[in-house]
Amino acid sequence: MAACLPGLLRNIDLVKFRCSCGKLSPIYRQYFCRYCLSLRCWYCVSHEVDSYFCGNCLESMPSTEAKMKRNRCGNCLCCPICLHNLSVRASSHSVPNPADPNKPLSKKLYYLSCGQCRWTTRDIGMPDKPAASGLWADPENLHMSRIEVLIEFYQSLASIEKLEKQRKKVSARRRTLTMYDRQTGRRRSSLVSSFSSLGLSTSQPPMEAPIISPLSELPPLSEEFYSSTELSDSSTLPQRHAVPESQPPSRRSLNPIHRQLVLRRNARCRGCDHNLCKPDYIPGSIKFKIELLALHHVPEVGLVAPRNPLAFSVESRVIISISNPSDQPTSLWLQPLSNRELDDVTATIIPPDGELHLAAKDDMAEFEEPSSGDAGTDDAVVYRRSNKIHVATSVTPHKPAGDVVVALRMAYDYHNTVMALQSKGETAAKVSRLSQTLILNLGSVQL
Amino acid sequence: MSLFQGYQLGLNDKSPVILDIGEAYTKAGHSGAGGPQCIIPSVVRERSTGNTIRIRDCFCDTERLYDALVEHLYTIYFKYLLVNPKERRVVCVESIFSPTDVRETLARVLFNHYECPSLLFAPTHLMAMFSLGIHTGIVVDCGYREILSVPVVHGVPLVAQSQCLPVGAKALHSELRMLLGNSTVRCIDGIERPLQSLPNDTINEESIEDIKVRACFVPSRERAESHRQRNSDEETPRYAPSMKYPIDNRGVLEIPGEVRESLMELMFQLDDEQRSIATTIIDAVLQSPIDARKDLIGNIVIIGGSAMIPGFKHRLMIEIKYLLNNTYNGRLSGDLLRFHDSPSKENYTAWLGAAIFCGLEVLDLRSIQRSQYIKLGSVPDWCTVTQPQIEPILIKQSSTTRRLL
Numbered sequence: 001m002a003a004c005l006p007g008l009l010r011n012i013d014l015v016k017f018r019c020s021c022g023k024l025s026p027i028y029r030q031y032f033c034r035y036c037l038s039l040r041c042w043y044c045v046s047h048e049v050d051s052y053f054c055g056n057c058l059e060s061m062p063s064t065e066a067k068m069k070r071n072r073c074g075n076c077l078c079c080p081i082c083l084h085n086l087s088v089r090a091s092s093h094s095v096p097n098p099a100d101p102n103k104p105l106s107k108k109l110y111y112l113s114c115g116q117c118r119w120t121t122r123d124i125g126m127p128d129k130p131a132a133s134g135l136w137a138d139p140e141n142l143h144m145s146r147i148e149v150l151i152e153f154y155q156s157l158a159s160i161e162k163l164e165k166q167r168k169k170v171s172a173r174r175r176t177l178t179m180y181d182r183q184t185g186r187r188r189s190s191l192v193s194s195f196s197s198l199g200l201s202t203s204q205p206p207m208e209a210p211i212i213s214p215l216s217e218l219p220p221l222s223e224e225f226y227s228s229t230e231l232s233d234s235s236t237l238p239q240r241h242a243v244p245e246s247q248p249p250s251r252r253s254l255n256p257i258h259r260q261l262v263l264r265r266n267a268r269c270r271g272c273d274h275n276l277c278k279p280d281y282i283p284g285s286i287k288f289k290i291e292l293l294a295l296h297h298v299p300e301v302g303l304v305a306p307r308n309p310l311a312f313s314v315e316s317r318v319i320i321s322i323s324n325p326s327d328q329p330t331s332l333w334l335q336p337l338s339n340r341e342l343d344d345v346t347a348t349i350i351p352p353d354g355e356l357h358l359a360a361k362d363d364m365a366e367f368e369e370p371s372s373g374d375a376g377t378d379d380a381v382v383y384r385r386s387n388k389i390h391v392a393t394s395v396t397p398h399k400p401a402g403d404v405v406v407a408l409r410m411a412y413d414y415h416n417t418v419m420a421l422q423s424k425g426e427t428a429a430k431v432s433r434l435s436q437t438l439i440l441n442l443g444s445v446q447l
Numbered sequence: 448m449s450l451f452q453g454y455q456l457g458l459n460d461k462s463p464v465i466l467d468i469g470e471a472y473t474k475a476g477h478s479g480a481g482g483p484q485c486i487i488p489s490v491v492r493e494r495s496t497g498n499t500i501r502i503r504d505c506f507c508d509t510e511r512l513y514d515a516l517v518e519h520l521y522t523i524y525f526k527y528l529l530v531n532p533k534e535r536r537v538v539c540v541e542s543i544f545s546p547t548d549v550r551e552t553l554a555r556v557l558f559n560h561y562e563c564p565s566l567l568f569a570p571t572h573l574m575a576m577f578s579l580g581i582h583t584g585i586v587v588d589c590g591y592r593e594i595l596s597v598p599v600v601h602g603v604p605l606v607a608q609s610q611c612l613p614v615g616a617k618a619l620h621s622e623l624r625m626l627l628g629n630s631t632v633r634c635i636d637g638i639e640r641p642l643q644s645l646p647n648d649t650i651n652e653e654s655i656e657d658i659k660v661r662a663c664f665v666p667s668r669e670r671a672e673s674h675r676q677r678n679s680d681e682e683t684p685r686y687a688p689s690m691k692y693p694i695d696n697r698g699v700l701e702i703p704g705e706v707r708e709s710l711m712e713l714m715f716q717l718d719d720e721q722r723s724i725a726t727t728i729i730d731a732v733l734q735s736p737i738d739a740r741k742d743l744i745g746n747i748v749i750i751g752g753s754a755m756i757p758g759f760k761h762r763l764m765i766e767i768k769y770l771l772n773n774t775y776n777g778r779l780s781g782d783l784l785r786f787h788d789s790p791s792k793e794n795y796t797a798w799l800g801a802a803i804f805c806g807l808e809v810l811d812l813r814s815i816q817r818s819q820y821i822k823l824g825s826v827p828d829w830c831t832v833t834q835p836q837i838e839p840i841l842i843k844q845s846s847t848t849r850r851l852l
Contacts (some may be wrong), residue, residue, distance in 0.1 A: 216784065231692055
């Protein structure tokens with residue numbers, strides 16, 4: 001295991017699996033659906049919102065509250081300069097004591113300070129507050145009242161339009177409806193409602209458009225621009241964009257920003273609509289309620305040797321490692337893929353023929369002495385330890401430049417535990433033969 | 448925002464998502480809010496290569512654009528908006544002149560990959576009118592790639608009369624890079640060198656944009672004219688003082704006052720074809736129907752991020768008045784000139800208009816539903832005659848006619 005680790009750490013993108021949608025990605029970024037028995041990558045999984053929480057105080061929030069607060073945490077504030085967390089600092093001020101004018105009282109006043117860039121609320125002229133939380137005022141959008149009036153105006157026009165459309169529909173149907181009425185002699189309620197809606201429209205006069213008369217003169221540039229030299233007085237674009245509604249050009253008008261909430265995501269298989277990944281309810285917990293990662297169901301393949309670049313047209317020995325993730329022993333077959341199927345293959349690989357046996361994953365194995373392989377002896381296996389084997393293959397690059405890319409097909413026995421649970425009669429898990437396509441990048445050709 | 452203000456504005460559980468994917472920045476947010484939730488650069492980090500690219504650069508390659516849009520919308524939905532794409536109707540604000548391929552790809556991404564219930568493509572310039580409550584006016588969009596002046600008459604954007612000038616923020620950035628070539632940089636080792644002698648990547652695109660936003664401004668017309676017309680034997684003119692701009696790990700750049708003042712002249716000076724921003728506005732008005740011209744020149748709406756540079760709007764007004772009196776020989780009176788002040792910053796005015804419009808119940812009458820898209824296979828374009836149109840309803844108000852568009 002220790003011998004493999006540097007190989008894995010080098011680059012996780014060396015071995016890519018082909019997902020059911022056709023895209024390539026490393027196994028660490030894929031999910032495995034136990035119901036469809038196929039790999040699902042980031043593209044072919046539908047992502048959904050699970051819950052919201054604040055990244056700083058880890059407080060979980062229901063969606064309605066998140067909407068009200070515009071996806072911001074109520075308690076945590078961020079520095080407008082560097083978006084780091086603001087911490088509350090206390091300072092004591094002496095205040096004249098109303099009871100005894102000679103003895104001044106010391107009162108605690110609070111201000112916010114950033115640990116990263118040393119910005120404080122005093123820099124913008126905000127007075128220190130007597131309470132640690134709750135009094136840090138948010139500036140309102142000054143245009144809000146005007147926008148509300150505009151929305152009301154357009155809503156009145158929209159309701160008139162809807163009534164017109166209903167009236168058109170009803171008048172188109174009215175002929176057939178009156179014929180029906182002659183037969184039954186009864187008035188239908190829909191006719192009554194259409195008449196009442198007509199009454200509504202005539203009684204309500206349309207609102208006047210709330211237009212503010214346009215300006216004939218625009219204010220000229222203030223004289224201070226012709227003499228300003230300090231760059232640090234003005235805010236940068238990202239700082240302005242962090243507060244879209246105010247976008248203050250001056251650094252002195254930047255107020256503390258409420259921290260943006262973070263989302264917890266569900267991943268759902270597009271084929272069968274089952275959940276593949278569902279996090280725990282508590283934001284601080286890293287456990288999952290449902291965790292169907294490909295790493296836990298598909299044998300992991302890694303590159304062990306060689307460390308040096310391969311030479312063109314020379315048959316080199318390449319050792320790959322395969323490890324079994326399940327707690328049942330499995331059998332594996334490796335086959336090369338023909339060039340016709342894949343475009344970017346630049347080398348041929350001759351994997352070992354025949355069945356490769358892999359032992360079950362044993363969590364206690366790392367604490368025990370390495371035992372001699374009890375999963376049988378296969379010729380091509382170079383090294384064996386608990387659920388991991390190294391196999392030797394030979395690779396011949398047939399392009400003189402570029403990366404050496406080989407393709408393999410790996411067929412293995414998958415023990416499906418979910419099907420066993422569903423059919424109560426059977427005790428043994430259902431075994432299915434699955435196959436995955438692998439693309440290995442062995443580095444660039446030696447020049 | 449106070450607790451109940453959201454309910455009043457219709458910020459309910461299922462309020463639609465408004466997206467404005469511009470060339471430089473994307474504005475996204477919920478309908479009913481006073482401003483977008485986020486303004487982020489329109490760049491993505493490709494999963495296949497790991498490079499950071501502009502979405503605009505993928506416009507020619509549909510597959511690459513598809514992947515880039517999937518990534519970009521993922522960030523918008525799950526990092527900023529924090530909503531489930533399957534549950535929210537989408538409104539996409541985009542210019543009438545955007546390519547059909549791009550619109551189709553965006554619709555494919557939203558309907559097939561994210562499974563949105565419905566989609567509406569709202570024209571940018573029309574939405575800008577919604578933020579003001581007017582139905583006629585000329586919208587001047589100062590964007591990244593170009594300045595676009597679109598006259599809108601009674602809710603109809605006049606496509607044939609629109610004028611375009613390819614001087615946007617992109618042109619300003621390359622001009623700034625050229626003008627700063629001779630400026631000195633005081634490097635870490637204490638030696639002063641001109642910027643052009645240092646490697647090309649000393650100043651990157653973000654720093655150039657930063658310099659443009661923080662150091663540059665638009666001076667008055669008299670000042671600009673006096674700088675332009677000075678003779679060489681006169682004394683050196685008074686420019687604004689230079690500003691020191693620190694470059695990470697390389698040194699301190701000294702931005703000369705001349706560059707600070709004269710960068711924006713690129714937009715206001717008449718070029719070789721005698722065109723500038725002011726001429727695009729006047730030409731657009733003069734090409735419009737004669738009875739609409741008074742209303743157009745009396746309702747000028749300026750949107751777009753480039754218009755937020757200090758002194759821009761005032762200078763634009765002076766330039767239009769000057770040109771009307773001199774070059775255009777009184778074909779239009781300068782006294783009719785009126786400018787609107789929208790209840791938003793200029794870079795999200797169109798977004799706000801869409802947010803106001805799309806909070807109404809009539810959104811469903813105009814959107815393309817997912818079932819319709821799956822049947823049709825594509826979205827109807829502005830000039831389509833073969834596909835079924837969504838008909839606009841005309842509302843008559845007693846003596847005057849008002850239309851909801």
